Amino acid sequence: MTGTVYLVGAGPGDEGLLTLRGLELLESAQVVVYDYLANPRFLKHCREDCEKIYVGKKADNHTMPQEEINALLAQKAREGKRVVRLKGGDPYTFGRGGEEGLHLRAQGVPFEVVPGVTSAIGGLAYGGIPVTHRNLASSFHVIAGHLSKxxxxxxxxxxxxxxELEGTLVFLMGARNIHRIAARLMEAGKSPTTPAAVLYRATTPRQEVVEGTLETIGALAHREEKPGLLVVGEVVRLRKDLDFLSRRP
Amino acid sequence: MTGTVYLVGAGPGDEGLLTLRGLELLESAQVVVYDYLANPRFLKHCREDCEKIYVGKKADNHTMPQEEINALLAQKAREGKRVVRLKGGDPYTFGRGGEEGLHLRAQGVPFEVVPGVTSAIGGLAYGGIPVTHRNLASSFHVIAGHLSKxxxxxxxxxxxxxxELEGTLVFLMGARNIHRIAARLMEAGKSPTTPAAVLYRATTPRQEVVEGTLETIGALAHREEKPGLLVVGEVVRLRKDLDFLSRRP
Structure with missing residues (x-):
């Protein structure tokens, strides 16, 4: 009998932000296929005999192509295995979960999706920034920060x-394009004094937040390439009061 | 000693989408302040002696004003209690969590935020709709569906x-304004044939999805006022392949 593939979002990093359903599936999985965005600490929940397959490291050449990941998931399920595809954040928020689901459907392999907390919302919260706020932002906009040449x-x-958008703008995977994104937004009419912040490794013990404005954020951000997200909008100002992590006893 | 207030997102409805941290806090809370959007089933996790305070029912006159909720949270914490403020979805996604946090900060009451899965992403996933998808939507836009007079x-x-946005548009709390939202988007140039769907009680056993286009969705949607979200974009087309709930054995 064909097994099932579960596309599970592990959340932004903090182990406490995994869902109950995600935990239950990890605990019972026979195969876990995971990548660099999912905190490897989650694997401690797996059974001892669970096969753990690592399919990608950020920004190097050892990433398994998406087609091969798709094929691997289908193959393991066809062997009758209960397979968890563990992803950082949420499987459908730039997580290529849709491609995996379509492939599995085409192959007749049952799958389910377990949504996760996205860093675009949960990462911001840990950085002291509410993605919406009454009278400041009644919409938010999550945008892939990769720029196309x-x-x-x-x-x-x-x-x-x-x-032209008045709500909060969140650029995921945008850390390396901050200068260009900020420049484009100012060209488009956003004020150079619009508050902006970059969050690195949000929700993890090594979280860092750099705060500035659209005009200054490019120079303030780290030069090295670290995964990070850029947030632009008035809500960034609330950080001085809503940052709870640095006030923890 | 002053207690701590935890602003906890319970997720869109499915009990499995609560986070591990959310569960841990519910289990140890001395006071839980909850409203209609949070599934009351979550309260089964509470200690027997936990004080459970209900602060609002949707669309009736028994909702406690936000200022009173703010004051209640601060008061209970000042009594030394460990307080969980349980909210549907995510506390910062139109959840007024920011207002509660600012009030607590002003009152010198420690608080923490525990992000939750938002229905804008997780609800869509359960409806078979990925909020982003390669070559179909490289951004998504979450907008309060309340319209101002x-x-x-x-x-x-x-x-x-x-x-003008090319990405997926998600209108939360937009179910009662579907006609008007759809009309405005078409006036703004969106094609009347753009795929659209309304999701009711997403992720719960009573989930319903109504699918159409910008032109037809207003007439197809339920007339009664039910909480629901409207999604507009090409990703809605993927539902025929990615709907996993109705295929569950």
Whole structure:
């Protein structure tokens, strides 16, 4: 009998932000397929005989291509295994969970999705920044921070629209493009004094937050390439009062 | 000694989507302050001597004003209690968690935030809709679906911008304004054939999904006022393959 594949979001990093359903599935999994974005500490929940397969390290050449991951998931399920595909954050928030699901459906392999806390919301919260706030932001906008070299016109048009949005802007995986994203938003009409922050390793013990404005954030951010997210909007100002981590006893 | 207030997101409804940290806090809480959006089943995790205070029922007149909730949280903490403020979804995603946090800070009461899975992402996933998908949506936009009668010009301007966005649009608490939201988006240039869906009670056993297009969704949606969310974008098309709930054995 074909097994089931569970696409599980592990949340932004803090082990406490895994869901109960995610824990239950990890504990009973026969195979776990995980990548660099999922905290390896989660694997301690697995059975001793669980096969743990690592499929990717950030920004190096050892990442397994998505097609191979898709095929691996289907193959393990066809062997009758209960498979957990563990992802950082949420499987459908830039997590390529949709591609995995479509492949499994096409192959006739049953799958389920277990949503997770996304860093775009939960990471911000740990950084003291509420993604919405009454009278400050009645919308938020989560945008892939990768910029395309192939379609600069499309990108310019998109950023013109983003620049008109009044809500909170969150750029995931945007840490290495901060200068360019900030420049595009200012070109699009966002004030250079709009508050902005970059969060690195949000919700983990090594969390770092850099705070500035659209004009200054590029220079303030780390030069090294670290995974991080950029947030732009008035809600960043609330951080001085809502940062609870640095006030923990 | 002053106690601590924990602003905890319970997730969209499914009990399995509570976080491990949320569970731990519920189990040890001396006071839980909860409202209609948080599934009352979560209260089974509480100690027998935990004081459970209900502060609001949707769309009736028995809701405790936000200022009174703020004051209640601070008062209970000042009595030395470990207080959980349990909210549906995520505390900072239109959850007024920021207001509660600011009040507690001003009163010198320690607080922490425990993010939860938002229905804007997790509810969609249970409805078979990935909030992002490679080549279909590289951004998503979560917007309060309440429309203001006071500032129609501001609203028109905002919807003109939303209409230009290429990513997935999610309107929370938008179920009763579907006709008007859809009309505004079409006025702003969105094609009437853009796929759209309304999700009711997402992730619960009584989940319902109504699928159509921007042009048809207003007529297809339920007339009664039910809490629901509206999603607009090409990703809705993936539902036919990614809906896993109705295929569960």
């Amino acid at each position: 192939e379609h600069p016109e499309g990108e310019e048009k998109r950023y013109r629209t983003y620049g | 006071e500032h129609p010009e501001g609203e028109e301007k905002r919807y003109r911008t939303y209409g």
